[in-house]
Amino acid sequence: MTKEQSLRSQIKPRFVDFLKAAELMYVHPELTNCPHCNRHASVIQDFMWSCPECHKYGDVVDYVMALEHLDSEWVAIKRICRTLQIKVTTLDVIHADELMDKQFENTGALIDGFIGRGVYLLAGSPKIGKSWLVLWLAHRVCLGEDVWEFKSRQCDVLYISLEDPERRIQSRVAEITRGETGNLWFATETELMGRGFEEQISGFLFEHPSVKFIIVDTLQKVRQLRADQYSYAGDYEVITQMKSLADRFGITILLVHHTRKAGAADPFSMISGTTGLSGGVDGSLVMIKDERMDNRAKLYITGRDTLDMEMELIFDRASSTWQFLGYGGKERVQKRDRLLSEVNDFLTDEGQFHGTASELLTILSARTELQIKSANALTRLLNPQKSMLQYEYGILYNFERTGKERTLHLTRIINDDSDDTLTPGKDTVTIVTEQK
Ligand SMILES: [Zn+2]
Numbered sequence: 001m002t003k004e005q006s007l008r009s010q011i012k013p014r015f016v017d018f019l020k021a022a023e024l025m026y027v028h029p030e031l032t033n034c035p036h037c038n039r040h041a042s043v044i045q046d047f048m049w050s051c052p053e054c055h056k057y058g059d060v061v062d063y064v065m066a067l068e069h070l071d072s073e074w075v076a077i078k079r080i081c082r083t084l085q086i087k088v089t090t091l092d093v094i095h096a097d098e099l100m101d102k103q104f105e106n107t108g109a110l111i112d113g114f115i116g117r118g119v120y121l122l123a124g125s126p127k128i129g130k131s132w133l134v135l136w137l138a139h140r141v142c143l144g145e146d147v148w149e150f151k152s153r154q155c156d157v158l159y160i161s162l163e164d165p166e167r168r169i170q171s172r173v174a175e176i177t178r179g180e181t182g183n184l185w186f187a188t189e190t191e192l193m194g195r196g197f198e199e200q201i202s203g204f205l206f207e208h209p210s211v212k213f214i215i216v217d218t219l220q221k222v223r224q225l226r227a228d229q230y231s232y233a234g235d236y237e238v239i240t241q242m243k244s245l246a247d248r249f250g251i252t253i254l255l256v257h258h259t260r261k262a263g264a265a266d267p268f269s270m271i272s273g274t275t276g277l278s279g280g281v282d283g284s285l286v287m288i289k290d291e292r293m294d295n296r297a298k299l300y301i302t303g304r305d306t307l308d309m310e311m312e313l314i315f316d317r318a319s320s321t322w323q324f325l326g327y328g329g330k331e332r333v334q335k336r337d338r339l340l341s342e343v344n345d346f347l348t349d350e351g352q353f354h355g356t357a358s359e360l361l362t363i364l365s366a367r368t369e370l371q372i373k374s375a376n377a378l379t380r381l382l383n384p385q386k387s388m389l390q391y392e393y394g395i396l397y398n399f400e401r402t403g404k405e406r407t408l409h410l411t412r413i414i415n416d417d418s419d420d421t422l423t424p425g426k427d428t429v430t431i432v433t434e435q436k
Contacts, residue, residue, distance in 0.1 A: 003089075003090050004073075004074060004077060007077050007081055007086065007088065008061065008077060010081075010086060011060055011061070011077065011080045011081065011084060011086065012047045012059055012060060013047055014060070014084060015044055015047050015048075015049070015059070015060045015063075016044065017084060018060055018064075018080055018083055018084055019032055021083045021084055021085075022083045023198070023199060024067075031043065031044070032044060032049060032063075033206070034049075034051035034053060034054060034056065035063055035064075035066035035067040036051065036054050036056045036066055037051060037053050037054040037056075038206050038207065039051065039053040039054075041053050047059055047060070049063055060080060061073055061076045061077055061080065064076040064079055064080055068248060069250075074092075100379075100380045100383060100384075101383070101401070102383075103383065103386060103398070103399075108153050108387065109153070109305050110141065110152065110153060110155070110212070110213055110252040111137075111141065111147045111150045111151070111152045111153070112150055112151045112152075112153075113150050113305075113306055113307065114147060114150040114301070114306055115252060115254065115283065115303075115305075115306070116252070116282060116283065116303065116304060116305030116306070117246065117250060117251065117252050117282070117305075118243060118246050118247070118252065118253075118281070118282035118283075118304075119239060119242045119243050119246050119252075119253045119255065119280070119281045119282055120252065120253070120254045120255070120281060120282060120283045120284070120285065120303065121219075121254075121255050121257055121271065121277060121278065121281045121283070121284045121285065122134065122254055122255070122256050122257065122284075122285040122286075122287065123256075123257045123258060123259045123270065123271040123272065123284065123285070123286050123287070124258070124259055124286065124287030124288065124297075125258065125259050125287075125288070125289065126258060128287055128288075128289050128297060129287075129297065129315055129322065130217070130256055130287060131161070131163075131164065131172070131217060131256070132172065132176075132315070132320055132321070132322065133287070133322050134159070134215050134217060134254065134256060135159065135169075135172055135173070135176055136176050136321050136322065137215075137254075138157040138159050138184055138213065138215055139157075139173075139176055139177050139181070139182065139184060140152055141153075141154065141155060141157055141213050142154070142155070142156055142157045142181075142182035142183050142184045142213075143180070143182045148311075148323075148324035149324065155210060155211065155212035155213055156182075156183035156184070156185070156208060156210040156211040156212070156213075157182075157183070157184050157185065157211060157212075157213045157214070157215070158185045158186075158187065158204065158208075158211050158213070158214045158215070159184060159185065159186050159187075159214075159215045159217070160186075160187045160188075160190060160214065160215060160216045160217060160222075161186060161187070161188055161215075161217050162188065162189070162190065162216075162217060162218060162221035162222070163217065163218060163221065164188070164217075165188065166186070166188055169186055169188070172320070175319075175320040176319075176320055176321065183210065183211075185204075185208070185211065190222060192222055192223065192224050193222050193223060193224065193238060193241060194224060194241070195224070197222050198241065198245060201214065201245055202245070202248075202249075205249045205251070211251070212249075212250070212251045212252065213251060213252050213254070214251060214252070214253045214254070215253075215254045215256065216242075216253060216254070216255050216256065217256040218255075218256045218257060218258070219238070219255040219256065219257045220257070220258070223238060230273055230274060231274065231276075232274040232275065232276040233276065234276070235273050235274045235275075235276030235277045235280070236276035236277075236279070236280050237276075238276075238277070239276065239277060239280030239281055240280060242255065243280070243281075243282075255281075257271065257272060257273070257277070258272045259271060259272055259286065259288070260272050267286040267288055267298075267300040268284055268286055268300065268302060270286060270288070271284060271286060281303075282303055282304045282305070283301070283302060283303020283304060283305065283306060284301070284302055284303065285299060285300065285301050286299070286300045287299050287300075287313075288300070290312075295314055295315040295317070296312065296313065296314050296315070296325075297312075297313045297314075297315070297322070298310060298311065298312060298313070298328060299311040299312075299313055309327060310327060310328045311324060311325075311326075311327060311328070312324075312325040312326050312327070312328045313325060337385065337388065338370065339370060339372075339381055339382070339385075340385060340388060340389060340392070340393060342364060342367070342368045342370055343364070343382075343389070343393075343395065343410065344393045344395065345367075346363065346364065346367060347395055347410055347412050351412060352409075352410060352411045352412065353408065353409070353410040354407065354408070354409050354410075355407065355408065356375065356405045356406065356407055356408070357375035357376070357378050357379045357399075357405070357406045357408055358375040358405070360375075360378060360408055360410075361374070361375050361378050364378075375405075375406070379399060379406050379408065382397060382399075382408075383399075385397075389410075390413070394412060394413045395410055395411070395412055395413070396409070396410070396411045396412075396413055397409070397410055
């Protein structure tokens with residue numbers, strides 16, 4: 001019996017234990033929600049579930065694969081084992097060759113170069129205008145419109161506004177959206193984290209799978225502890241819980257938070273609480289008012305998917321929105337990859353490329369000063385840059401392996417009149433034609 005079979009036989013009889021341990025919704029031990037259609041109708045019998053609504057069925061592994069959109073049984077088995085606290089003693093490894101040959105499905109950032117997927121923190125002093133900023137962000141994203149100079153990827157949005165009553169939200173929405181609201185949802189009350197918040201959010205996301213952006217305004221309001229009870233471990237735990245929610249649904253959660261009163265040389269050290277908060281998130285934004293002019297603010301950004309930036313904003317009272325003035329401090333340095341710019345130049349001349357890696361290497365070596373040792377090395381340099389090519393340069397990159405050689409396909413994504421090169425809300429580009 002393989003390791004996989006042995007673990008499968010251990011977890012199979014524990015379907016109900018798994019539902020309980022994962023705190024998944026089930027009406028009573030014999031009923032759970034169908035992972036496909038989410039109806040309260042999946043009957044668990046003999047360690048299996050079956051759905052009378054959509055007629056799908058399976059065991060706990062099939063259940064988790066459907067629920068978490070996994071394509072690997074082994075990954076599902078490991079997740080179930082972790083939830084049930086069954087030790088998995090094999091260490092999964094991947095050879096560098098295999099890793100470099102992988103092409104990852106790219107969901108793209110929420111707002112390119114600004115806010116990626118995962119958990120982000122926006123901190124600022126009280127009354128600085130954070131709520132105006134996040135409501136505007138929510139609105140731009142749900143219409144798929146640019147956020148200043150950054151492209152957003154359209155999705156529905158949930159704004160959890162715990163410090164403002166509906167009446168105030170209504171008047172803000174009216175000012176910002178001018179009637180065109182998009183699919184924007186609001187909640188003004190939630191349970192606390194660890195006491196129902198996670199279940200409320202998962203339940204909402206199951207019913208609204210097109211929601212990919214959640215704003216929690218403020219983080220303080222969903223935490224159980226009083227401010228003086230915070231610890232590094234507690235802060236880190238809060239972020240970990242938020243992250244597991246974000247990862248499970250492939251969404252972005254933006255947590256609105258306060259800064260300390262005292263100023264600091266490093267804006268990110270002004271985030272209230274311990275470094276467990278800023279250390280655990282995928283990115284942080286800190287908004288600081290310019291003391292000299294009360295309608296101006298600086299927005300500092302750092303994160304995994306963004307370059308460190310310092311932006312100058314001005315609050316436009318006529319439209320109640322924060323407008324972008326410019327980059328302060330150090331100039332924003334665009335990390336331009338030499339290879340990618342050369343590929344881009346080549347495609348600008350040629351429109352497209354379909355051929356082997358060696359052919360591309362010959363072309364690039366003739367055109368440029370690039371020193372790439374082999375065709376293999378070239379594909380390995382290009383592979384991890386698939387999303388960069390797509391979103392920064394508008395080039396669709398794919399390769400197939402045919403025997404020893406690889407066939408590369410490089411196609412320019414068409415620009416229709418708007419400069420929106422991607423179909424909003426889709427991971428894949430649907431309109432691809434060759435440009436002249
Ligand atoms: Zn079903």
